[in-house]
Amino acid sequence: MASIIELDRLSKHYSSSIVAVDNVTFAVEDGEFVTLLGPSGCGKSTLLRMIGGFEDPTDGAIWLAGKNVTWDPPHRRDVNMVFQDYALFPHMTVGENIGYGLKLKKLNRTEIGTSVQGALSLVGLEDKIDQHPYQLSGGQRQRIALARAIVRRPKVLLLDEPLSALDAKLRGQMQLELKHLHEKVGISFIMVTHDQTEALVMSDRVVVMDSGRVAQEGSPNLLYDNPNSPYVANFIGTTNFLDAQIARVDGDRTRISVAGVEIEAVGETHRRAGDAITVGFRPEKVRILKDGETGDNEIPGEIAEVVYYGLGLRLSVAVQGGGRVYVDSLLPDRLADSQVPPVGHPVRMALSSGNIFLFDEGVA
Amino acid sequence: MRFLSEKLPGVAVLGIPLLWISVFMLLPYAIIATYSFWTKQYPTFSPDFQFGNYLTLFTDPQYSKVLIRTLKVSLLVSLFSFLLGYPFAYFLAFRCKSQALRTWLYMAVIAPLWVSYLLRAYVWKTILGTEGVLNSFLMSIGILSEPSDMFLYNQFAMVVTLTYIFIPFMVMPIYTALEKIPRNLVEASADLGLRPIPTFLRITLPLSIPGVAAGFTMTFCLTFGDFVAPFLVGGPDGNLVANVIVTQFGTALNWPMGSALSILVLVIVLTVLSLSGRVERHYSPKEV
Structure with missing residues (x-):
């Protein structure tokens, strides 16, 4: 398996004293599910936003499938993001939301229709195609946001605290659903969360972050049984x-x-x-x-x-x-x-x- | 007694405004509406029920010309307010990073509203007049050799003045609408591959339409009923509907005609309001 994304000594300083991300280096394999875990303010969201192109790094480089994309704007990156509160376009139907990013891909109407249908059936909401986001429940909106992102077949899917807006029971159910979706589509997922259970349940690999730095990375099992610092031992379990x-x-x-x-x-x-x-x-x-x-x-x-x-x-x-x-x-x-x-x-x-x-x- | 003490607050809360509206709004409108069917018999008018006044409004070119002129000026003022106000509001809401600068710029839009309306209209007389700032400037840089009177006392001066006066009413609702758009919708659009301009056209602009509609409505309706700017800077062929109404109730001593004209203005304004209300409702994002 080759690395699909590589972060090379990536840093983000807001000022000389405020450092959001500090010299982070890691790679994500093709098809891997990686979670960035840490308390709020540890820099995990900033890191994800830099991968998505919404923040410019102060230093370092981002490589996507062998191409340096550090300074590419979001619309030129072959990654897609599921936003924390989903960011569904309120003035469009579910179908229009999902098809939004496909018009540029030089597909004709029928192809777009088929792709949208396919994405909807992947998340099990075929019947909602003509509804508006406000007519959906939180869990359904979450799934539409997922469908909208994966329908473009990005090289990497970014998920910013995707389950934090859901209630506890639904969250547990969506954890497994997301994991199965990941297995089905085979795209690399990078997820940000502060919830250690979520990280352990869903990921192939967890990157624990502390004050902008990587504290430890490894499989959930490794992190749980061999934490390298009291910080990691305390944060996980x-x-x-x-x-x-x-x-x-x-x-x-x-x-x-x-x-x-x-x-x-x-x-x-x-x-x-x-x-x-x-x-x-x-x-x-x-x-x-x-x-x-x-x-x-x-x-x-x-x-x-x-x-x-x-x-x-x-x-x-x-x-x-x-x-x-x-x-x-x-x-x-x-x-x-x-x-x-x-x-x-x-x-x-x-x-x-x-x-x-x-x-x-x-x-x- | 108990009944009274229980119901009194409710009666007062609803009753006082209702009474106010009845006495100072509905009743005057009713009187005006009644007058509009009367006949003029110089120097008085006699009660009647006939549509002659309304017919005259549409057949006499004197009135239809003013109506069309008012419509044109109102639309132009709304349009220029939009063209100037939207980029400004957009800059304030999306591009201006400094909170202090944003506050100052917003205040710069609001502050003129605290200055007397008359003064603000009068200012343009000093700017556009033969002895005015614009003429001096153009002469100093050599474009004009002598003062020109082409800037003042025409429809151009009127549109400029009214745009200046009413532009806050365009900026405020647009700014509010833009401010309400979650930033991550714009980010999501970029994430899905759209460049900034298509993103603006498909996300930002449609979501700000309610603000644009409100701004258009306000500037349009305010201009439609204005009579000071035409009077100060409009010149001989700058009369708007409101000026004609003033004349009908004043020197012309034709209250029935003035009333008919007033009712027509009311109908036009109400139509615009209901249309824009419909547009606003259609484009308002449902709560997510």
């Missing part, structure tokens, strides 16, 4: 952080003293005994040990809070040194049937060495 110190390094095993005990993490490390570090681990990877049971890397603590959220329980456990650790556990059956430890009860937690992240920096 929930992570427990505890201050710790390296006790001993022994080949690819590292002994760490944390919360009054010593635990062991695996993996090569550049760290040495005595280094102050931050330890991270996911709430669902922690196991509460029953009486008499033993496990790896036992950490003692005391139940501080129990929260029931339907799918399971989230325990907040106070550990030595003032830290708090969340432990998620699915309930085997009904809540009443399980034995929920009461608040104040001492517990022991177990954590397997492979699930421990070590970070040099603290949590921002």
Whole structure:
């Protein structure tokens, strides 16, 4: 697979002190679904708008299918955008909206008609062709916006927070629909979102952004299981952080003293005994040990809070040194049937060495 | 008592304006309409019901000429206001990046409205007159050797003056309409491959039509009823309908004819209003 789009040290400065995008380099493969993920103000939307041609970069280059398009205006770029609030033309019907970008492609009336029909059936709204945008629901408008963009068969489809205007239930449904649409049309998608679930569910690859820079990029799975910084660990999923110190390094095993005990993490490390570090681990990877049971890397603590959220329980456990650790556990059956430890009860937690992240920096 | 205290606010809210409109608008119109069917018997008029006055309006070239002239001047004023006002409003809404500059330019359009209407019309007398600024300028650069009286006291002067006076009423609604167009519609059009000019013609212009219609209506109707500018700068053949009406009620002492003319003006203005209302509704984007 070849790269369809390449960003080469792309930067956007609004002034010397306001930097929206800072030296971003990455490539998108043909047919890939890439998500730019980050909190608002991290530069992800600016980056997308630069790819679309709506903002000029201060520095760097954008290559589209081997051609430098950095300074091309939007109408000359073979990319199309699905805008956050869809930007459907209110004075045109659904059919006119979708056909809008086709008139220039030197197609005749019948060909345009066929393309429009095809795009509409792709999003399952064939019967809406003569309606106006105001007659459609939010989800339908979203689909029309999609149809209008993909009917032009762009090399890359850009999606700016496409699902943010929908309610939670519809959003979940549209996530899958969008993913299936991507598989069907085979065009590269670049999506911007601040919703980590959306990013994990839909993308082949996620680019996590922080203050205009790429914090980490990789498959959803890689980012979840091997975050390279507390920022990424915190942004994707929930992570427990505890201050710790390296006790001993022994080949690819590292002994760490944390919360009054010593635990062991695996993996090569550049760290040495005595280094102050931050330890991270996911709430669902922690196991509460029953009486008499033993496990790896036992950490003692005391139940501080129990929260029931339907799918399971989230325990907040106070550990030595003032830290708090969340432990998620699915309930085997009904809540009443399980034995929920009461608040104040001492517990022991177990954590397997492979699930421990070590970070040099603290949590921002 | 209780009934009164409960209903009083509602009665007052609806009643006072209703009374106001009845006494100061509907009643005068009714009187004018009645007069328009009366007959003139110099030096008074006698009650009657006949269409002679209206017939005269259409058959006597004296009236039809003025009507057509008024129509022409009104259309020209609307047209020039549009041609000058639209680019200005477009610049304000889309191109002007500085908020401060935008405010100043907008104020420059609004501020003249605070100056007396008469003064604003009179200003053009000083600009266009034989001793005026325009003549001095043209002489100083050598285009004219002596002052010309060709600029003042004609329909050209009238159209210039009225365009100047009424152009804010064109700029304001167009600016409002342009301001309301979401910027991402323009971006979406560019994204779908259209260059700036086709984008303007297919997105920006159609979506601003309600503002254009409102601007046209206001400048047209205001010009149609104007009688000061013709009086000040219009010259001998610059009379508009309103001037004729003034004469009919004044020196000519022909109230029935003046009334008939007034009713005709009212009908024309109402027709324009309803037409433009229809245009506005047709082009107004439905809420998305």
